[in-house]
Amino acid sequence: MAVGDLAARVPVSRPAVSQHLKVLKGAGLVEEAREGTRRVYSVTPDGTQPLRDYLDQMWSAALDRYAGAADELTKQNEKSRDRRKNRTEAR
Amino acid sequence: MKDRTAAIEAVVKKTRVSLGLEEAFQLFTRGMGQWWPLETHSIAADSHHGRVTAEDLVFEEREGGRIYETMSDGSEGTWGSILVWEPPSRVVFSWKPNLSDGPHTEVEVRFRPAGDATEVELEHRGWEAFGEDASARREGYDSGWPGVLEMFETAASL
Numbered sequence: 215m216a217v218g219d220l221a222a223r224v225p226v227s228r229p230a231v232s233q234h235l236k237v238l239k240g241a242g243l244v245e246e247a248r249e250g251t252r253r254v255y256s257v258t259p260d261g262t263q264p265l266r267d268y269l270d271q272m273w274s275a276a277l278d279r280y281a282g283a284a285d286e287l288t289k290q291n292e293k294s295r296d297r298r299k300n301r302t303e304a305r
Numbered sequence: 306m307k308d309r310t311a312a313i314e315a316v317v318k319k320t321r322v323s324l325g326l327e328e329a330f331q332l333f334t335r336g337m338g339q340w341w342p343l344e345t346h347s348i349a350a351d352s353h354h355g356r357v358t359a360e361d362l363v364f365e366e367r368e369g370g371r372i373y374e375t376m377s378d379g380s381e382g383t384w385g386s387i388l389v390w391e392p393p394s395r396v397v398f399s400w401k402p403n404l405s406d407g408p409h410t411e412v413e414v415r416f417r418p419a420g421d422a423t424e425v426e427l428e429h430r431g432w433e434a435f436g437e438d439a440s441a442r443r444e445g446y447d448s449g450w451p452g453v454l455e456m457f458e459t460a461a462s463l
Contacts, residue, residue, distance in 0.1 A: 269429055270316050275342055277320045277427065283340035284322035284332055 216252050315430035322423055329423035330393035330416050337372070338362035347374050348382035351403045366390070372398060385409060400429070 217235065221228040235255055238244045244255045322329050332339070338361045344350060347359035359374045359382075368390040373383045385399035394416050399409040411431035417424045 266314075266316060266432070270318075272346060273316060273318045273427060273429060276340075276346070277318055277425070279340040279342055280333060280425075281320050281322050283336065284324045284329065287328065287332060288323045 215256070216249075216254050220255070315428050315432070317429075318427045320425050320427075321419065322425060323421065324423055325421070326416055326418045326423050327393045329425060330396075333414060333416075333425065334364045334392075334396060335366055337364045343374065346402060348384075348403055349374065349376045366392075374402075385412075389413075400431075 217228060217231055220235070221231045224231065226234075235244060235246075239246055239255075244257055247254050247256070322332075324332065341347075341362050343359040343362060347362075349357050349359040353376075357380075358377045360377055361375045363371070363373050363375065365371050365387065368387055370387045370390070371383050372385050372387070373381050375381055382402075382404070384402040387396065387398050388411070389395060389397035395413070397411060397413040400412045401407065401409045409431070410429060413428045413430070415426045415428075417426070
C-alpha cells in the first residue's frame, strides 16, 4: 500500500503517516519497497518475530527470578542444616 | 512467497540452580507463584491496568491440571494446562497468559542433575499455530492492514 492510500484511510496527515511507517519499519512490522517514485509498504511476512523477541526477554526475566528463588531456598536449607548440626553437637 | 507452515524456531533458554533435581522441579512447578513476575506478566497486569492485581499463581501438579492466576477481585485466569507430567525431569504445558484471541503455544521444561546442582532447559514452541492464524487473518482481512492501521491509529493518537 502506498503512503497516499494509507493517509486517505486514517485521520492523520501524510507526513505523519510517513513518520509512523518509519517507526513500524524500525520495529520490523512493515517492509518498504520502491516503485518508481512511490514508496509501497507491506506487512512483514514473519509477524511473529517481535513476539518471539518479547518472549525471549520474558523467559530470561522469569528464569532469573526462578534462579534467585532457588538461591534463597539453598540458603534456607544450609541454615536449617547448620541448626541441626549445632543441636547435635550441643548434645 | 515464504512457506508459512515451516517450523518457526522455538525460544530456548537455559539456567542452572544450586538445588537437587526434585527440589528444582518442585520450585519450578508447585512454587511457580513464588518466583513468577506476576506484577508485570499476568492476565491482571495485561488487561486490568492496575485496577485488579494478580495475587498468586497455582500450578496443579498432574496431567490435565491447570495453571491459573488468582486475582485481587476473587476471579481466576487460566494460562494453560499440564500436557506431560514426568516429575522430576520433565513437564510440558500449554501456554497463553493473556486474554487475546491468539492460540495456545507450548512450553517444555527439562531438568537434568549436574553434580549438586540442576540444569534447567526451557523450550517455548508451537509458533506454527500462531503463524497459520496470523496468515489466515492476513488473507481474510485485506492483507493484514487493518491490524497495522489500528496500531497506527493508536500510535497517532498518543
